Amino acid sequence: MIDYRSVMNREILSVPPSGIRKFFDIANEMDNVISLSIGEPDFTTPWHVREEGVRSLEDGKTWYSPNRGFSELRQEIARWFRRKYKVEYHPDSQVLVTVGGSEAIDACLRTMLNPGDEVLIPQPSFVCYVPLTQMAGGVPVILETKAENEFRLTAEELEEKITPKTKMLILPFPNNPTGAVMRRQHLEEIAKVVQKHDLFVLSDEIYGELTYGETSHVSFAAIDGMKERTIVVNGFSKTFAMTGWRLGYALGSKEIIGQMTKLHQYAIMSAPTTAQYAAIEALRNGDSDIENMREQYDMRRCLLVDSLNKMGLTCFRPEGAFYVFPCIKSTGLSSEEFCEKLIYAERVAVVPGNAFGACGEGFVRVSYSYSIRHITEALSRIEHFLKTL
């Protein structure tokens, strides 16, 4: 008998399995479950975008792309970033097309970190930052964002955790799971600290096009002095409802992107060719698709926030992504107890907040990447559930 655990990499063995696996197993086995748990758009990729992918296949474009991605796509990405966020990147040296935003995050951490370097990770946040930091030899340091600050990261919270070993800050905004958004003034506060302590920033802006309200998303790279110390991660999954196409990108200084490209070329080779052809079309002609989807999300967001607050599950009005993050402490239950009871009693699935970091305890993530019909049904079940507690 081989003792596999004794031979494999100790870091990956030490990464705990997701605590909510059990919960999803329950949800998957039940019938008639109304889920508000999924973290991807309910829209399918706009037809004209899919059509370009299909056309490229019909034309027999089935080869590898250049390691960095097709030049045409990199040019469109640079153009898009200039147009949307007023930041200039050179398409030949400052853009890397990756397999989703996830690969860009991984490549960035592996390129930037030396053993023992500390990485500041705000939580609640998406689950990948901590394990990827560990696998890259870094040391994750958690910054707990707070409901009273609408889950924004404050300069004080940041400064408190900085040590001589701090290398990087991850900025996951607009945030999954809280829906928090950092507006320009908030980013400027953070930028001062970043400058003062000579940090680098991985700004995960994958939900950047999904913000609601008067002002649109501000890229951290657009803040004075930050471009040279920021690696921006973005992609097509959320913006254009293209999750399954697996396409993202990283933007940054020529030196960093150059080394990331080296890693990417050996580990991945190149991002999917079909997806890149579709993505060119999305960037060129997809503005109205984004607008339509955002309008839908916005109405659902208002409905959910209003209804949950009326039921006594207090939540602030999130300004980005497609999640609300209500507090469930008034029920006296833990996040996992709440979710488990809710699914058994009413067959509604939401995600326990502690899946996104210990400080998510007392909250649940409710996704509104669902139709209004679906959401209203789930809401009436949740209301009934709360009355029976």
Next chain:
Amino acid sequence: MDKLLKLLNENARLSCQQLAVMLNTTEESVREQIAAYEKEGVIRGYNTIINWEKADANHASALIELKVSPKRDRGFDEIANRIMQFEEVESVYLMSGGFDLAVRVNGQSMQEIAMFVAKRLSTLESVLSTATHFILTRYKEGGVILESENEQDERRSVLCD
């Protein structure tokens, strides 16, 4: 399109309170707007989308193409007005292309519809010819997929493992 109309078109059972929240306005103004639309005839009614095949075995419907001779001065309106009086007729459209009017007819059976076409429609004076197409399966109606197994959510949680 007006957001309010779009929402109602998708689901007329949303309450004024829910609509107001989604549209970032007051319940009162939603109520007034709906009343105005009803008065102006923009909103002409509220329907239920029913999967009749499930509720009632005795249900048939057909799309009927009509070629008609238009009347001087009144064009197609006169014959269209005549046809829409039949309660079997669910909808009447004037079409471009190879025929003139498209008529959707409901009945208890195909036989009944066939009789209706033969006795009531084709005998109308300005009707030149009819072509009856029976609807065999309704997959989607009024924007709603009728058989729910066709709209299963294929998305999986990526947080699972």
